[in-house]
Amino acid sequence: MALLTGRFPKRYGITTNPNSKIDYLPESHYGLPQTEKCLPQYLAEFGYNSAVIGKWHLGHTEGYQPTDRGFDAWWGFLGGSRYYFPNRPEKKGLNPSKIVSNYTEETQVSYLTDDIARECIRFIRKQKEAGKPFFLYASFNAPHAPLEALPEDLERFKHIKSKNRRTYCAMVHALDRAMGRILTALDETGLARNTVVVFLSDNGGEPNIPTCNAPFKGEKRMHFEGGVRVPMIVRYPADSRIRPGSVCEQVISAVDVLPTMLAENGASIPENLDGMNMLPLLAAKENKVPRTLYWCTDYTSAILDGDEKYLLVPDRAPQLYNVVKDYQEMNDLYPQHMEKAAPLARKLGTYLTTTPASRFPDTISWSSGLMRQYDHARPAVQPGANK
Template identity: 40%
Template sequence: MKIKSCAVKWLVFGGFSAGVSASCSALQCAEQPNFIIIMADDQGYADVGFQDSPDIVTPNIDQLAAKGLVFENGYVCHPVCGPSRTGLMTGRYPHRFGLQVNTPFSQTDEDWGVPLEQRFFAQDLRTAGYRTGVIGKWHLGATEKHHPNNRGFDFFFGFLGGGHNYWPADYKRMRDWQFMNAKKDQPAVSPNPEAISYMLPILHNREYVETTGYLTDIFSDEAVDFIDRNKTRPFFLYLAYNAPHKPLEAKPEDLEKFSHIQSEKRRKYAAMIYALDRGVGQVRDKLEKERLLDNTMIIYLSDNGGIVENPELASNGRLRGQKGETFEGGCHVPFVVHWPARLKAGRTDGIISSLDIYPTLLAAAGLPVPTDRNLDGFNQLPFLLGQASMSARDGVFARRWLGRNHTVGVRDGDWKYDFVSQSGETGLFNLKTDIGEKNDLSAQYPEQLQKMTAMQDKWNALNTPPKWIEPGWYWPEHREHAVQVILSFEEEMAAHDGSLKE
């Protein structure tokens, strides 16, 4: 099935959409569906089987794609983890309220997190009787008021920061090393507060728990248990894997399956995705066993593009750029919607954004889409159900703040506009014929360039300055010390057992 996207009218809030308030009346009296969002972390656009990856195997994700709707133009709202997840939960560009950079990890600073006035759609679903759970990576604030249990989720199992080690022995050794150095009156950890989150035990709601085994498998098992506990009532599960985000750590038996990959880094990366894919299969099998599969909407996507700075790691295929950039490789991600009872399987070139998930899920649950806040997401339910022949969205914005320098990407139909403030460089590309953004058409189409520049200016006028500067590793004055701390840790571990951290 090939569905053509269409141009949409500009709405008063300056973005490509403000949430559509009408919900699907046919679903009002039907059994409420379950929802599962499965989000990978830093997975490349081309690193799935259904995108013809030559070396990475994902049979379970591919099965979702084969029986679901694959969006060839699926986007997230930001090219790095925290802001992307913020947009998913709020249905708004994180730039609207100053979250253009990753939320710094702090368990004491109450300001470090998504502002409480920004409502998460899990709160709407829970109010409507859904059982809500998040498993895996949070990255939306680490203080009590920002805890998942206070942001619409009945159940939380995972970690609050932006990353975590995959083997318990690794983060236990890191903590031991930290305490050892503290006794020597040496710096315990790097000044990057995010490093602390990699060391902490996993949380079950608000209680730390000691885990055994590989973290991706643990999250998958917890997801199956969550479904089992809530199979008699509508539920929403946000399964936010941290794989294949660094550190690159994989199970030996999974690594063996990718011995054909010469690069050690890509081999580990592939094995990490394989473990994630295994979890997708576990979730699908559990739904099928409980006869819940047909009435469960599963959405699979990555939080941003893959890291391809080293060509031996991720692959974004023909897309230019990578994680952290506003070229297509930063925000254009694998995106599948699977709902056997309601969706016809196929592929579409219609544009969809992670921002659209908020209003679309509420509409699918028979709930009114909020009109009391300026959502940037569209209700895509009519498009998914075949009631509309074209996507409700015709474009997306992306902006990465890097202090005085920033990059911008704007898509409008087939056109893409790129801007880099530091150099003043602009580019205009036709993605229909040039998905790799190689042939700059600015000189040939000055009116289109002017139009898209004005669109960016109008959109950006409604944004606010960052609440904090780029945290952690991005502080130049801290980089040298941070590297020294990591090397010191590696030397300690090498002397201890001959191992080196990735």
């Protein structure tokens, strides 16, 4: 939601995944509010064709689906997860979704990661023929559970002893292959030079499958660095400032994608956005721009203000970390430096009290599970190559 709106989700009352679990709320409540303008709706004003291929999970009822939010082409599933192979029986706790599309009847699954790449390439080639600018939201669900991989990909990692980690690595390899196919399609169509490619994850790895967020502490749904600091790669050959192989130390967020695309099209950036044009930030070598970012997950919240992060978890004292000097968040500064925490507490408090209450709460089991995750959070250690 942050990526498509350029705004922190708490601005419109979102603090957890849109799961239809509370019986007193209509299913239509579980989605990105219709008051929010999405990236493809902005880009339509500049003649863009837009597509989302893969996972949606931003609302499944009428008015909340991709074609209702500005996307011209849509191929994928509306739920939060599904099987990677066809005709698999349902398992308790999973939410497999039917593949649907508004432009083709070819919705059978072979291996979903490869299928998503195929449809992305189909869309790219079609835009080349049409001669129109395009926005492609390639929304891969890999390597989200369930753990499923192709036999030939598993064979590449047969040296790994753990079956689950071997499968996870094979799934990441399939994602890498899929991204390579998409980049090759951009090269072959001659569109690569003037196409901004942004690759990023939405959160750190989750605790129930063999992911590893080393060297950071924390996991998916947590506000420690392991939950919110994720890989991000930007490629834009037409901009000489974005040099291949360079590394940027600037704090960048998913909310920056939308204003970046607006700026590249010569549009002004609306004042209500939380993001900013990230291309000048990526090119900066010194004098990093201090950022203030907010996270809210269920009943937990955090603010990153410059180098310092202030974290609130409801069953314990506030926490304060300098995530530059202490990126593993081992030294809680709050007990000895409450005076440093005070201005951050006020900023976070203002944010929490001037934004809407949660549009839909999480379930008790998820909330209590999140508290247990915080209890056991430790800096992760990368496993050996054969483990």
